[in-house]
Amino acid sequence: xxxxxxxxxxxxxxxxxxxxxxxxxxxxxxxxxxxxxxxxxxxxxxxxxxxxxxxxxxxxxxxxxxxxxxxxxxxxxxxxxxxxxxxxxxxxxxxxxxxxxxxxxxxxxxxxxxxxxxxxxxxxxxxxxxxxxxxxxxxxxxxxxxxxxxxxxxxxxxxxxxxxxxxxxxxxxxxxxxxxxxxxxxxxxxxxxxxxxxxxxxxxxxxxxxxxxxxxxxxxxxxxxxxxxxxxxxxxxxxxxxxxxxxxxxxxxxxxxxxxxxxxxxx
Amino acid sequence: xxxxxxxxxxxxxxxxxxxxxxxxxxxxxxxxxxxxxxxxxxxxxxxxxxxxxxxxxxxxxxxxxxxxxxxxxxxxxxxxxxxxxxxxxxxxxxxxxxxxxxxxxxxxxxxxxxxxxxxxxxxxxxxxxxxxxxxxxxxxxxxxxxxxxxxxxxxxxxxxxxxxxxxxxxxxxxxxxxxxxxxxxxxxxxxxxxxxxxxxxxxxxxxxxxxxxxxxxxxxxxxxxxxxxxxxxxxxxxxxxxxxxxxxxxxxxxxxxxxxxxxxxxxxxxxxxxxxxxxxxxxxxxxxxxxxxxxxxxxxxxxxxxxxxxxxxxxxxxxxxxxxxxxxxxxxxxxxxxxxxxxxxxxxxxxxxxxxxxxxxxxxxxxxxxxxxxxxxxxx
Numbered sequence: 001x002x003x004x005x006x007x008x009x010x011x012x013x014x015x016x017x018x019x020x021x022x023x024x025x026x027x028x029x030x031x032x033x034x035x036x037x038x039x040x041x042x043x044x045x046x047x048x049x050x051x052x053x054x055x056x057x058x059x060x061x062x063x064x065x066x067x068x069x070x071x072x073x074x075x076x077x078x079x080x081x082x083x084x085x086x087x088x089x090x091x092x093x094x095x096x097x098x099x100x101x102x103x104x105x106x107x108x109x110x111x112x113x114x115x116x117x118x119x120x121x122x123x124x125x126x127x128x129x130x131x132x133x134x135x136x137x138x139x140x141x142x143x144x145x146x147x148x149x150x151x152x153x154x155x156x157x158x159x160x161x162x163x164x165x166x167x168x169x170x171x172x173x174x175x176x177x178x179x180x181x182x183x184x185x186x187x188x189x190x191x192x193x194x195x196x197x198x199x200x201x202x203x204x205x206x207x208x209x210x211x212x213x214x215x216x217x218x219x220x221x222x223x224x225x226x227x228x229x230x231x232x233x234x235x236x237x238x239x240x241x242x243x244x245x246x247x248x249x250x251x252x253x254x255x256x257x258x259x260x261x262x263x264x265x266x267x
Numbered sequence: 268x269x270x271x272x273x274x275x276x277x278x279x280x281x282x283x284x285x286x287x288x289x290x291x292x293x294x295x296x297x298x299x300x301x302x303x304x305x306x307x308x309x310x311x312x313x314x315x316x317x318x319x320x321x322x323x324x325x326x327x328x329x330x331x332x333x334x335x336x337x338x339x340x341x342x343x344x345x346x347x348x349x350x351x352x353x354x355x356x357x358x359x360x361x362x363x364x365x366x367x368x369x370x371x372x373x374x375x376x377x378x379x380x381x382x383x384x385x386x387x388x389x390x391x392x393x394x395x396x397x398x399x400x401x402x403x404x405x406x407x408x409x410x411x412x413x414x415x416x417x418x419x420x421x422x423x424x425x426x427x428x429x430x431x432x433x434x435x436x437x438x439x440x441x442x443x444x445x446x447x448x449x450x451x452x453x454x455x456x457x458x459x460x461x462x463x464x465x466x467x468x469x470x471x472x473x474x475x476x477x478x479x480x481x482x483x484x485x486x487x488x489x490x491x492x493x494x495x496x497x498x499x500x501x502x503x504x505x506x507x508x509x510x511x512x513x514x515x516x517x518x519x520x521x522x523x524x525x526x527x528x529x530x531x532x533x534x535x536x537x538x539x540x541x542x543x544x545x546x547x548x549x550x551x552x553x554x555x556x557x558x559x560x561x562x563x564x565x566x567x568x569x570x571x572x573x574x575x576x577x578x579x580x581x582x583x584x585x586x587x588x589x590x591x592x593x594x595x596x597x598x599x600x601x602x603x604x605x606x607x608x609x610x611x612x613x614x615x616x617x618x619x620x621x622x623x624x625x626x627x628x629x630x631x632x633x634x635x636x637x638x639x640x641x642x643x644x645x646x647x
Contacts, residue, residue, distance in 0.1 A: 163360035166327055169347045170354040171374030171425060178348075181373075185364045 027244060034237035052238035063240060065223035069203050072134075072219060076141040076202035077157035077195040083188065084149030084194055089179075091150075092157040093165075110147040117144065132214040133187045139158070140212040148201060149194035156190035192258055196251045203247060271596060277339070278303045278461030280326055284333035286319050286485075291390050293319045295640065296333070301429070301463060302477075308456055310375045310472035311482035312408050317465045320482075324463065325431050338428055348377070349494060352461075357434045359414040361406035366387030366419055367393075368402040374425035392424040393417075395454060412443045419451070423458060430433050430455070430462040436471060467507045473497060473624045481505050484637040498558075498628075504635045506556035511593070513559065513603045514632075519551045526574060526626050529555060534600050539629035547631055554632040561628035562605035564594060564620045574626040580610070582618045598622055 005017040037047035056062055090096075091103055109117055121140055125132065164186065168178040184191070213222060220243060224236055279301035286294040294316040309317035322328040324335060326347030335342050342350055361370050371392055375385040393399045395506050396416035406414055411420045415435060422430060435451070436444045452475050455462050466472055475492040481504070486507075489501040500506035503514055517531040524597075527539045527547040529630040539547070539555055547553070579599035592613040594605045603622065614620055633639075 160356065161360065163356045163358060164362060166325075166347075167354065167356060167360040167421075168362070168373065170325060170352055171421070172348050172351070173373070174346075174348050174377075178379070182362055213291075253481035 002006055030237050030240045031244065033234060034071055034241040036234060036237075039234065044151045046265045052234045053242075056238045056242070059235065061218065062220075062223055062235070065218040065220050068217060069219040069221075072138060072141060073199040073203040076145055077199040079138070080142045080145045080149050080198040081195045084146055084153050084198075085184075085191060086165045087146075088120045088153040088157050089183070092154055093162070095261050106150050107147045109143050113142070119250055120206040121208075122211050132212065134214060134217065135213070137209065137217070140208050141205065144205065144208055145198035145201045148197045152197065153187065156187055160186050168222075189258055190256060196254050200247045200251060203243075271546045276303055277301060278305070278337065279463065280334070280336040280339075280356040281320070281324075282334040282336070284320070284323060285331045286316070286323060286328060287331045290500055293485055294601075295637075297487060299301055299480065299487070299490070301402050301461055303461050304459045305477040306452070306462045306464065306475060307478045308466060308476040309480050309582075310466055310469060311488075313467060314484070315482040316485040316535070317467075317480075317482050321433055321463060321465045325352055325354055350592055351428050353413070353425060353427035353430045355418045355422050355432045355435045356432070357419040357438055359406070359411075359438075361414055361418055361421070365405070366397075367404050367406070367409070368546070370417060371405065371421045371424055373421060378425065381469070388424050389420075392420040394412060395423070395457070396420045396450075408548060411439055412447060415439065415447060415449075415553060419454065423460065428461070430460050432462065433465045434465055434467070436466070437468070438468060442456060444471075451475065473509070483508075483635065486636040486640055488636045496606065499630055500556055500632065502633050503554055503556065504637075506558075506630070506632065511559040511606065512556040512602055513562065515555050515557075515601070517553060517555060519547045519549055519553060522547050522549060527631070529553065529629070531601070535576070535578055536596070537624060537629050538574060538626035539631055540626045549641070554630055554634075556630045557624055557628055559593065559604040560606040561625070562596070562607075563623040563625075564596065564605050564607050565623065566614075566618075566620065572623075572625070576624050576626075578622040578624070580620055580622050582614045582620055584618055585613055585616055587613060594620075596620060 034049050034052055035050065037049035037051070087106055091099065091106075119141070121136070121143070122132075125136055130136075160183070164182050165178050168182045169175070173181055203219075204221065205219075206225060208223075209219050209222055213219065218226065221237065224239060227233060227236055277300045281297050281299040281301070284294060284297045285292065297316075297320060297340055309320060311317050323330045326338075326342070326345065330343055337350060337352075361367075362373065363381060365373070368389060371389045372385055375388060380388065389402075393402065396419055398413060398416050398420070401409065401413070401417070403631045406417070409417065415438075418435070436447055439447060448471060464471075464475060469499070473496075476493055478490060479493050480494045481488045483504050489496050489505045491499075496505060497509050500509065506512035506514060515531050515534070515537075517534075517537070519527050520530045520536070521528045523585065525540065529535060529537045529539045537555070537557075578598040578601075580596040580603070582594050583597050583602075584595040586593040586595075591606055591608050594607065594614060596603050596605055605622065614618075634642075
């Protein structure tokens with residue numbers, strides 16, 4: 001085996017670097033070109049400018065799409081996490097017939113191809129002869145993000161010993177007080193992670209959204225998709241940059257904040 | 268089957284309490300009284316039903332059948348948070364996200380206690396467990412022994428009707444465990460709080476309890492004071508579980524003046540003293556137990572005692588333990604274990620010895636509760 005030798009390590013290092021370059025170079029290019037002064041995305045860049053961000057901020061369609069996405073993402077996160085926490089509690093803390101089946105059903109949306117899920121929900125709605133509306137879109141996103149929340153919250157809940165809850169109950173707290181005083185605070189890291197997951201997945205989603213969105217409503221991804229059909233505007237690079245910051249920087253900040261809070265509490 | 272005979276003087280009463288998990292019966296028709304202010308210990312090997320019984324009293328498990336009463340009140344349908352019990356768990360279960368003060372004050376939030384009184388009570392409880400200076404810490408900054416004391420403070424600050432302790436010492440190391448044993452007993456005495464303690468450790472059970480309840484396979488084998496269960500075991504299980512006993516089979520040959528003459532199978536005769544409430548009938552087949560430390564070894568025949576039997580034997584093995592030694596002794600067809608304090612030097616292997624066994628130390632046993640119950644069930 002030469003892998004442990006210097007040449008082997010060099011090879012592994014080069015391969016690793018190349019992999020990361022392959023993964024992140026396009027992202028970097030998008031972010032770089034967002035600051036390009038010229039209309040056409042070509043190297044070398046002719047100058048630095050924030051004009052595309054300014055134009056982005058003045059584009060009503062994009063602003064509307066952005067608002068839709070934010071509202072949709074936030075609602076999805078809240079609803080999905082609330083349901084997910086309740087479902088996880090039932091799965092981990094209680095025994096009832098059909099538990100395994102229900103658990104599989106909760107996780108299933110991850111396993112089913114998104115297109116299938118999108119079409120079936122749409123057909124179901126037509127079967128009920130209901131028009132497409134924002135609630136359907138929200139419902140779709142909740143179904144789609146729920147498994148992620150359930151997986152994260154369940155994993156954490158398994159690690160929280162039942163004795164904490166039993167101790168709280170024995171001290172006179174009723175089940176609701178026990179949940180809010182003991183279970184939820186101990187579950188908070190998972191709840192926050194689940195919410196961020198749900199938000200980013202919802203914010204990012206295009207397949208399901210294309211099927212479910214009512215006419216005239218666009219989210220950021222569908223808006224980009226629509227814009228790409230006409231022409232490649234540098235505005236899209238700027239929008240991409242904003243989205244990258246939202247979907248990467250936001251969770252990282254959240255995680256960092258959580259860790260900081262935890263360390264402050266722990267002393 | 269109503270049982271109106273319940274006494275509010277009892278902190279806890281169990282009447283015919285049964286717990287089944289599917290087809291498995293964890294606790295069989297259990298009857299028990301816990302007197303107010305007393306310290307009662309459930310002891311037995313794992314799986315004997317002691318923790319399940321505690322959890323039923325706590326309200327963490329539902330009883331399948333029977334009545335559980337706390338201070339005379341039937342609590343089967345009262346949820347745990349309304350039972351006013353203090354529970355100390357094996358792994359402390361202090362809330363990791365709350366300070367020590369918040370942990371101890373937790374139970375007071377759900378009682379009509381104003382802020383000032385709560386502060387005073389928490390201070391008193393922390394004083395009682397001798398950790399008054401840790402209020403602002405969080406549990407993970409405390410050692411295991413400290414956490415256990417805080418868990419105790421949290422349980423007693425609410426002035427519970429009954430204190431339930433689920434193997435609270437088993438997570439501590441040996442030295443700390445003995446210290447906490449004394450401490451726990453002191454606090455219990457000081458508060459006069461009715462306490463149920465669950466353990467698998469016989470020395471804890473004997474050292475701390477007013478009453479010991481020995482359990483096996485979901486049955487109570489014996490309940491009584493530590494002296495009673497230790498010196499007068501009711502069954503072979505109890506005799507073997509608490510300390511080391513020699514068990515023999517034999518027959519009652521004669522009874523006179525409260526002393527029974529017992530012929531061991533293929534062996535010598537012993538004199539025995541029927542335990543209170545257990546008569547010996549002539550001709551009856553019995554099992555009997557003699558504690559290892561009640562088999563007295565000596566080099567020469569000791570003084571003539573009419574209520575003792577002296578056998579000739581030979582030491583076959585010696586297990587030196589410092590202040591005492593455990594000997595394996597052959598006496599005719601019998602092999603006995605004897606634990607004797609060492610006077611100057613221990614007996615050595617192969618040494619001929621006299622074994623003196625007093626009538627008062629020979630205990631006539633009943634069949635094991637779980638076995639006789641199983642036999643009865645099979646007969647039905």
